[in-house]
Amino acid sequence: MSTWIAIAAVSLVTFALRAAFIVLADPQRFPHGFRQALKFVPPAVLAAIVALGLGVADGRVDLSAHNERLGAGLVAIVATMFLRSTIGAVAIGMAALWSLQWLARHTA
Amino acid sequence: MVPVLLGTIPFGFVAGVVSIASGLTPWQGLALSLFSFSGIAQLVTCQLIAARAPVAVVVAGAAVVSLRFLMYSAALAPHLAHLDRRWRALLAFLMTDQSFASTMKRYSEPGDVRHRHWHFLGSALTLYAFWQAAVIAGIVAGAQVPASWSLDFAVVLTFIALLVPVVRTRADLAAAVVAAAVALVTAGLPYRLALVVAAVAGIAVGLAIERAHGRARHR
Numbered sequence: 001m002s003t004w005i006a007i008a009a010v011s012l013v014t015f016a017l018r019a020a021f022i023v024l025a026d027p028q029r030f031p032h033g034f035r036q037a038l039k040f041v042p043p044a045v046l047a048a049i050v051a052l053g054l055g056v057a058d059g060r061v062d063l064s065a066h067n068e069r070l071g072a073g074l075v076a077i078v079a080t081m082f083l084r085s086t087i088g089a090v091a092i093g094m095a096a097l098w099s100l101q102w103l104a105r106h107t108a
Numbered sequence: 109m110v111p112v113l114l115g116t117i118p119f120g121f122v123a124g125v126v127s128i129a130s131g132l133t134p135w136q137g138l139a140l141s142l143f144s145f146s147g148i149a150q151l152v153t154c155q156l157i158a159a160r161a162p163v164a165v166v167v168a169g170a171a172v173v174s175l176r177f178l179m180y181s182a183a184l185a186p187h188l189a190h191l192d193r194r195w196r197a198l199l200a201f202l203m204t205d206q207s208f209a210s211t212m213k214r215y216s217e218p219g220d221v222r223h224r225h226w227h228f229l230g231s232a233l234t235l236y237a238f239w240q241a242a243v244i245a246g247i248v249a250g251a252q253v254p255a256s257w258s259l260d261f262a263v264v265l266t267f268i269a270l271l272v273p274v275v276r277t278r279a280d281l282a283a284a285v286v287a288a289a290v291a292l293v294t295a296g297l298p299y300r301l302a303l304v305v306a307a308v309a310g311i312a313v314g315l316a317i318e319r320a321h322g323r324a325r326h327r
Binding site for chain 2: 002003004005006007008009010011013014015017018019020021022023033035036037038039040041042043044045046047048049050051052053054055056061063069072073076077080081084085086087088089090093094097098101
């Protein structure tokens with residue numbers, strides 16, 4: 001039940017943010033400082049998500065070489081800087097993760 | 109429009125797979141996609157639901173990653189002001205990163221602008237149809253993929269693909285590095301609050317660096 005409430009609330013929030021100025025308010029009253037801050041939302045939020053996704057394993061922060069996700073993610077970051085492709089990032093990152101997992105199983 | 113559609117398909121597919129991997133039922137995954145129509149919001153919602161975060165934190169997480177829509181909304185509003193409320197609500201609902209970019213480009217071209225909302229509607233509806241089809245394919249496939257394939261890692265990889273191109277200036281890079289570091293330091297906070305705390309810290313540092321840089325240039 002709480003999952004359905006979350007889905008409804010997330011849908012409402014995403015619509016409200018999209019509609020805020022198109023349907024409701026006057027964008028002239030949009031404060032300049034706030035507009036400047038919004039520019040940094042994508043790099044900050046995405047970097048935080050990526051850091052948590054790569055650096056946390058089994059509920060604990062693990063920045064060691066035993067963390068295969070961290071290694072595979074770093075490979076994917078470098079690859080994306082050159083390729084600029086979502087499909088490329090996913091393909092290379094998954095291949096790197098499976099290789100590192102295979103190596104960990106066979107060298108232990 | 110075609111490269112945009114092609115780039116959307118794997119992302120939508122992953123969003124569908126992940127909704128199942130996160131423990132949503134197929135109907136919940138579909139409803140989330142149909143009504144929120146935002147890949148990033150869908151993925152963050154799924155991640156937080158999988159982490160058993162309370163509803164308020166799920167919504168806060170989705171809101172933080174969707175703040176960019178505010179910026180798009182402000183930029184598009186003057187172009188759509190002549191339309192009636194229903195039109196504006198419909199176009200707002202369908203607005204995405206991709207349709208915002210292509211619509212702003214269309215409005216910057218010379219000529220009669222009064223009917224360009226039809227271009228917005230057409231491209232946005234096409235994207236909506238392709239996106240939902242990709243998500244449904246992912247939902248169907250997600251039920252078949254074994255957990256040992258670590259497909260949930262594909263989400264992190266799509267976030268990497270989104271992150272790399274938005275880091276353009278030194279201030280962007282500082283915001284990203286600080287947010288990543290703060291996220292790891294605060295990872296132990298309850299309710300997955302690390303995401304919100306890290307985002308605020310990154311935004312603050314990015315702003316501070318840009319302001320300092322701007323002042324140095326004005327002198």
